[in-house]
Amino acid sequence: MKIICSKTILLKSVNISLKAVPSKTTMPILECILINASTNQIKFTTNDMELGIETIVDGTIAEKGMVALDAKIFYEIIRRLPDNDVTIHTDENYVATITCEKAKFTIPGKTGEDFAYLPVIERDESLTLSQFTLKEMIRQTLFSIAVNENNRLMTGELFEIKNNCLKIVSLDGHRISIRRMPLKREYSDKKIVVPGKTLSEISKILSGEVDDQVSIYFTKNHILFEFDQTMVVSRLIEGEYFRIDQMLSSDYDTKLSVNKKEFLNCIDRATLLVREGDKKPIVIDIRDNKMELKIDSSMGSMNEEIDIEKEGKDILIGFNPKFLIDALKVIDDENIHMYLMNPKAPCFIRDDEETYTYLILPVNISQNQAR
Amino acid sequence: MKIICSKTILLKSVNISLKAVPSKTTMPILECILINASTNQIKFTTNDMELGIETIVDGTIAEKGMVALDAKIFYEIIRRLPDNDVTIHTDENYVATITCEKAKFTIPGKTGEDFAYLPVIERDESLTLSQFTLKEMIRQTLFSIAVNENNRLMTGELFEIKNNCLKIVSLDGHRISIRRMPLKREYSDKKIVVPGKTLSEISKILSGEVDDQVSIYFTKNHILFEFDQTMVVSRLIEGEYFRIDQMLSSDYDTKLSVNKKEFLNCIDRATLLVREGDKKPIVIDIRDNKMELKIDSSMGSMNEEIDIEKEGKDILIGFNPKFLIDALKVIDDENIHMYLMNPKAPCFIRDDEETYTYLILPVNISQNQAR
CATH class of the missing domain: 3.10.150.10 (DNA Polymerase III, subunit A, domain 2)
Structure with missing residues (x-):
């Protein structure tokens, strides 16, 4: 040769x-x-x-x-x-x-x-997206797959086509991330689970340009991505994905709107007082048009107030700060909406069109930790 | 407070x-x-x-x-x-x-x-340099101090003032790096050994600007650097530094001039075939106006020719490629001069004014490795 x-x-x-x-x-x-x-x-x-x-x-x-x-x-x-x-x-x-x-x-x-040749994939119906969209949808959900292999399905992401809408979902038992995108033409319904590693590698190869396309083909056991001069084939994860619809509720008692960057910086400041592995929650005290963040640890304590817009009841709730940070980091909006019910019910961060939904479970806080 | x-x-x-x-x-x-x-x-x-x-x-x-x-x-x-x-x-x-x-x-x-307060340093005669010069002189010598502590003196650098010239020297048993700088006014002779860690930390703090000054004071046990609003005091390493003068020779049988970048890239290419910890020498075959670099390892082999200007005899010599790379990386000249005597004698890389001198010991190469 x-x-x-x-x-x-x-x-x-x-x-x-x-x-x-x-x-x-x-x-x-x-x-x-x-x-x-x-x-x-x-x-x-x-x-x-x-x-x-x-x-x-x-x-x-x-x-x-x-x-x-x-x-x-x-x-x-x-x-x-x-x-x-x-x-x-x-x-x-x-x-x-x-x-x-x-x-x-x-x-x-x-x-x-x-050499182990690639499986031959029958190309019938293909889903075509811009590389930018696919890369973004992966970035905005991949962080909440489970890292350990105890439950294989949790290490992948659900790709679901239903009612001409593509939905990508990941969850790890403490939180759920969902990205939705309406499709431009009719597609038959599909539901498959793609390994997280595949998605992580593919988003490194995708150009991320709005004008570049990627075609996706599905078979029973494989997914095929075709773009530029490259073809990526991956096995799927077998099994039925978790039924998440019953966990998603649109009820709430408190709705608030907050500047994303301010909120993120504030949580970031608070977490520096938490040693790695130490499961200190961040306490969020929502009262009137203020949100007070508080953290107390062996290293010291911190509190800070942020202005918010609020509808509904006051609430005192605790979170694993990492889960809030992970979700806030991937949201591109300047202001975000949080929906809360009570200190034991999941909190939702979502936009009005529900192109993204982040469900985060709260952490129990004892009363003396709180005020 | x-x-x-x-x-x-x-x-x-x-x-x-x-x-x-x-x-x-x-x-x-x-x-x-x-x-x-x-x-x-x-x-x-x-x-x-x-x-x-x-x-x-x-x-x-x-x-x-x-x-x-x-x-x-x-x-x-x-x-x-x-x-x-x-x-x-x-x-x-x-x-x-x-x-x-x-x-x-x-x-x-x-x-x-x-708190352990800093020792009080008596400020008598000070040596004043631009921060740029000091930072450069440290960068161009610090790489060849010894990393292990078997010989404390080798973990530091010699600062010598003699005949109104500042000389900084480091060595690790396989190579010697020397930077010289003529001083603008008269100074009394000094000879001290500064810990490598001190120099590494100080060069991170120095602005590196030509117009910013740094004043250096010496006492029997300490060195003091004063610049901007900062004062850095360090203990010195006790003992008499190695006599390097007898190792430096200006005799040579081969002198060559080579483009630094080309030489460096070529050695870099050759070393990728050397596994870490594997002490494969790079073989340099200097003949007429060519320098051929060769390496042979379990992973494969590589050879490449570079044009040079040469005076004197042909020579075949082996080096630890890392030592050549380290020296070449810190030299700012476009072309460098190498002086060689025989395959067992040290090689010198130095400029005509001897503002820098790098001595590197060769590695024995068996004849079958060589051609």
Whole structure:
């Protein structure tokens, strides 16, 4: 095999491919990028058996062929080469010679025969979004998946199409994040659970431009994202996702509107008095048109007042500050609305159109902690 | 005590003070910043018993007094406050209340009585440099001090004033770095060894501006740096520094001139094939007007040619690539001169005025490794 590609294009393609290279594996072939130039196109493929990526690389094929090269070493070599054309040439023993200007690298390669090829996905109905929208929807929900694997379903996100609306949901037992987006045309209903890792990797590859599109195909066991010159296939998480509708209520006794940045900075200040692992709640005392935040710990105490607009009853409620911070950080609105019922009922942060809904469970606060 | 300072000024002063707060100590008082407003000036003092810093903080003293506050908590609080005036008020139990706009923090403090005050340094003759020069001289030598403490003298740098020239030297047994600077007026001869940690911390505080000055005072056991509103005192390392003059030779059999960036990038490319901890030398084959770099490892092999200008004999020599990289990184010249004698003698990189000299010992290469 002999191919010639520019360093810039190679580096971009290798960077994309690396996202599906497992950091630990018992199958050494999976640590490789499969370079396939056996047809009229150069393709890079990587596969960690859950997530697979195939990307087309612009370049010249001087001699057809195929080789699997260690992904990390290949990346390190390409990264350090001068900005110029790079030639990758393999001999009959799959030894690859990589040359660029006067630099010449020789590294061992493998036949691509043992490589775990990506599953073939039947492309029927596709959902097409702007890359910007998908990347944003992932960013605004992914933070509340569960990190430990005790419940597999919690480590993924629900993608639901219903009534021509796409809904992405994540939850970890303490909070639920929901992003909704009306779709421009009719789609059949779907409900699948995508692994969080897939979504995290894909949002690193997506350009995030409003004008760039991404097409999504669903099958029983897989999801396929197609965009630019790249195809990302992922297994789905099996099982039925949690019924969240019964947890969502639109009733409230207190509604308040607060400047997001002010609220976020204030919680951030309060949490510095909490040692990591220490589960100190932040106490929020809502009275008239003020919100007072209070925290008390072995390191000291802090309190601060913020002006708010309020409808309904006064309330005293406690939260894990991290959960508030996580949600506030991903909201782009200048002002947010919070809906509260009582100190034991979940709090909702949502906009009027319900494009986003964040449910956060409160923390019990003893009376002496409170005032 | 009650003082009022702007958040910006406080943050800058706390940042400076933190450089002399020990990360581990058996004396909890040393983890504090001493805030002294008992005279007409606000002063912050920190001291890790080797390095001490005192900095003057602009602000208003509403009530004279003194308190020691945990440095890290104090820093975290100040950092997160809004950009406005900050009031620090302590009661008779040294409990400090820090307020800024509507935010109010309360943290415990300590009397400053147990605080380890800085030694009083007699200011006689001072050496005055621009902060830029001192910062550069430290940066260009500090990388080659020894990291382990087996030989205390190697963990510091020699500051030598002789014949109205300041010389800073570091060495670690494999290499020597020397920076020289002629002084503008007459000074008496001096020879002291300053701890590397002191120099590392001080170069973080120095502005690095050409127009800002720093004055240096020497006593038998201490060095004092005075600049802006800050005073840094450090203990010296006792003992007689290594006699390096006999290791420096101006004889050579090969002199070459090479583009620094090209050489550095090339070594960088070669080292990616070396696993950490693996002591693979880079082989440099100097022939005619070419320098060929070669490396061979279990991961693969690499070679590259660079154009050079050469006087004298051809030579084949091996180096620890890290030592070459470290030296090349801190040299600002576009082209560098290397002086070589034979494959077992040290190599010198130096400019014509000898403002810098880097001595690097070669590594033995077996003949089969070489060609």
